[in-house]
Amino acid sequence: xxxxxxxxxxxxxxxxxxxxxxxLDIHTHIYEEAFGPLLLRGPxxxxxxxYLQAETNxxxxxxxxxxxxxxxxxxxxxxxxxxxxxxxxPLSEAARGVITALRRLGVSDIRSYEAILARFAGLxxxxxxxxxxxxxNVRAVIMTNDPLNPTEAGVWxxxxxxxxxxxxxxxxxxxxxxxxxxxxxxxAAGYAVDRDLTAATYPQIARFLTDWAxxxxxxxxxxxxxxxxxxxxxxxxxxxxxxxxxxxxxxxxIPLAMMVGVRRRVVPELRDGGDxxxxxxxxxxxxxxREYPGQKFLLTVLSRENxxxxxxxxxxxxxxxxxxxxxxxxxxxxxxxxxxERLEMLGTSFTPQHSDxxxxxxxxxxxxxxxxxxxxxxxxxxxxxxxxxxxxxxEEIERDVRLLLGGEFERFVGR
Ligand code: FIX
Ligand code: ZN
Numbered sequence: 585x586x587x588x589x590x591x592x593x594x595x596x597x598x599x600x601x602x603x604x605x606x607x608l609d610i611h612t613h614i615y616e617e618a619f620g621p622l623l624l625r626g627p628x629x630x631x632x633x634x635y636l637q638a639e640t641n642x643x644x645x646x647x648x649x650x651x652x653x654x655x656x657x658x659x660x661x662x663x664x665x666x667x668x669x670x671x672x673x674p675l676s677e678a679a680r681g682v683i684t685a686l687r688r689l690g691v692s693d694i695r696s697y698e699a700i701l702a703r704f705a706g707l708x709x710x711x712x713x714x715x716x717x718x719x720x721n722v723r724a725v726i727m728t729n730d731p732l733n734p735t736e737a738g739v740w741x742x743x744x745x746x747x748x749x750x751x752x753x754x755x756x757x758x759x760x761x762x763x764x765x766x767x768x769x770x771x772a773a774g775y776a777v778d779r780d781l782t783a784a785t786y787p788q789i790a791r792f793l794t795d796w797a798x799x800x801x802x803x804x805x806x807x808x809x810x811x812x813x814x815x816x817x818x819x820x821x822x823x824x825x826x827x828x829x830x831x832x833x834x835x836x837x838i839p840l841a842m843m844v845g846v847r848r849r850v851v852p853e854l855r856d857g858g859d860x861x862x863x864x865x866x867x868x869x870x871x872x873x874r875e876y877p878g879q880k881f882l883l884t885v886l887s888r889e890n891x892x893x894x895x896x897x898x899x900x901x902x903x904x905x906x907x908x909x910x911x912x913x914x915x916x917x918x919x920x921x922x923x924x925e926r927l928e929m930l931g932t933s934f935t936p937q938h939s940d941x942x943x944x945x946x947x948x949x950x951x952x953x954x955x956x957x958x959x960x961x962x963x964x965x966x967x968x969x970x971x972x973x974x975x976x977x978x979e980e981i982e983r984d985v986r987l988l989l990g991g992e993f994e995r996f997v998g999r
Contacts, residue, residue, distance in 0.1 A: 587975035594970065595963055597978050601985045602959050606723035607951060608990025610907055611806075611841070611884075611938035613728045614947070616747035617709040619739050625712050625944040626704045628661035630685060633943060635678035638857035640667050649853035665697055677915045681949035688719045688948040712944060717749065720947040723990070725939075726751045726803055731796040732758055732769055740799050752800035753841065756807050756829060759789060763820045781823055789828035790835070797836050803997060804882060805833055806841035811862025811887065813844055815871045830879060839997055840879065842869065843910060845886030861912050863887045866897060873901035880996065884910045884938075891922050895929045905996045906930065908938035914950070916957060923961045932987040958988070 588594050615623040637660075641649055644667060655663060668679050686700055693699040707715070717723075729752045731737050739745060745752075758766040767779045775792045777785045797805065815822055833840050844864045851858035869883060880903050885894045891913070898906040906926065909919045914937075923936050936958060939950035962984070966976050987995075 585977045585979060587977055588966075588981075589970070589975055591963075591967060591970075594966055594976075595959070597981055598962050598966065598985075599959050601978070601981050602955050602962070602989075603721070605982070605985045605989050606721050608993060609722050609725040609939050609941070609947065609951075610882075610935055610990070610993050611728070611753070611843075611940060612725045612947075613940065613942040614725060614750075614944050615727055615736075616745065616750040617713065618744040618746055619736060622733075622735055623709060623944060624942060625709065625716075626707075627682075627686065627700045627945075628657050629943040630682050630945050631661040631664040632657060633678065633682075633946070634855065634857035636664050636668060636682070638854060639676055639678065640664050641854060641857065643667050643672070649851060649858070653853070653855055653857070662697070677953070681946065681953065684949035684952050685945045688952055689715060689945060713747075713749075716944050716947050720951045722749075722947050722951065724749045724751060725941075725947070726753050728753055728755050728806065729800055729802070730755050730758075731792075731800075732766070740796075745800075752802045754793065754797045754800060754802040754805045756793065756805055759793075760807050760821050760824055760829065761810075763824060781820060786824070786827035786831075789824060790832040793829065793832040794835055797832070797838065802836075802838060803999065804839040804841045805829065806843065806882075808843040808846050809864075811845045811847055811864040813842075813864060813868050815868035830876060833879060837998070838880075839882050839905070841882035841884075841907075842872075843884050843886070844869065845890060861886045863889045866890060866893050869894075869904070870897055870900075873897070873904050877903055879903060880905070882907055882996075884908045886910050886912060888913060888918055892925060895926050898934065899929055905934065905993065907935040907993070908940070909936070910938075911940060914940065916953065919954065920957050920961065923957060924964070927961055927965055932984050933992055934988075935990070935993045936988055958985075 588597050617623060637653060640663065641652055644652070668674055674680055674683055683694060687694060691700050691703045727750055729736060731754070763781070764779060767777055770777045770789070770792055773792065775788045777788045793805065829840065845861055847860040847862040849858055850860035864885065864887060869881070873881060882905050883894060884907050885891060894906055898904050909922050913919070913922060926934050926936060937954045939947055941947050941950055969976065
């Protein structure tokens with residue numbers, strides 16, 4: 585239990601600890617091997633990530649956005665490489681991320697497209713997963729699971745899920761946000777629900793959710809919400825949330841994750857790359873935390889302008905756990921700001937980052953880019969303590985970092 589007394593020793597200890605602690609990644613869109621084609625992996629998938637499609641769309645004029653996103657994978661990946669890596673330097677966070685991922689996964693000639701493809705040729709899914717988890721130092725991930733996706737449902741129904749590093753989260757966006765279109769699909773699955781949300785429909789929706797959450801062993805239920813999300817109000821979403829989703833979460837004793845602030849399909853032709861951001865009114869979150877003190881909520885917000893308010897809310901409610909720098913906030917300058925802000929008001933009682941990886945290989949860059957930011961923020965905070973004669977030990981730093989990289993989340997959800 586030796587105390588750390590100098591800035592240099594502090595830097596070395598914090599860096600070793602942050603690099604050496606295996607992370608629990610609490611929100612991703614990747615899948616384990618059993619889900620077959622749903623597991624996206626490899627350099628072409630990295631290049632056609634919707635972040636990079638949006639950036640490519642800005643610098644071309646020979647293809648419409650529709651034509652760009654409709655290109656077959658190989659042509660689309662080459663197009664992105666040409667435009668963002670050959671015609672200009674990959675300075676953006678997403679473009680840089682591909683370089684980091686490829687290098688961390690063993691590509692030596694990073695300027696050669698053929699060498700990049702060759703590095704991954706013949707790698708089995710199992711080998712690829714092991715390689716990426718090792719390179720990213722990730723111990724487990726939480727997936728985003730949609731029971732209304734037939735490919736996915738088939739895997740769950742057949743009991744094929746095996747890999748203990750992959751946990752489930754039950755995603756409920758279509759039920760909550762597009763009930764009229766989703767209703768028929770629940771009917772087809774054998775649930776006696778009604779498009780007009782009759783009183784008898786709510787317990788049936790709740791049964792659908794509890795059946796699927798149990799089948800998946802879901803750690804939480806999740807929804808991404810528009811910036812216009814309001815509670816309380818008399819809308820289908822608010823009624824389904826109140827009368828079906830929250831009762832189901834209560835029965836299962838699992839949190840509801842709310843990802844607030846997306847403005848879907850600002851440019852619909854770009855599909856996922858065409859989504860945007862809006863400033864939300866977080867009094868809806870405050871209302872839920874206050875009215876449902878026995879219910880746990882996870883929260884991440886998309887707008888930079890909502891971050892401070894979200895931290896203040898998390899200070900008030902012990903049933904609210906703040907996580908991640910989501911999507912448009914996952915840029916080093918903003919991550920640093922948000923992480924320092926959260927440490928300053930929440931100590932270690934939050935989860936500073938998730939990867940949101942859609943492609944397996946992205947785990948390698950998202951965590952490689954985050955770790956140095958966490959090191960810097962922690963050194964600043966421990967440094968302030970050292971200035972006043974409070975010297976941390978390595979064991980204390982390890983404990984704190986474990987909390988931040990998954991431990992506090994596990995405590996919060998009770999796993
Ligand atoms: O809703 C979500 O979970 C978002 O993270 C995604 O839909 C989004 O497209 C994304 O990939 C952000 O990183
Ligand atoms: Zn996501």
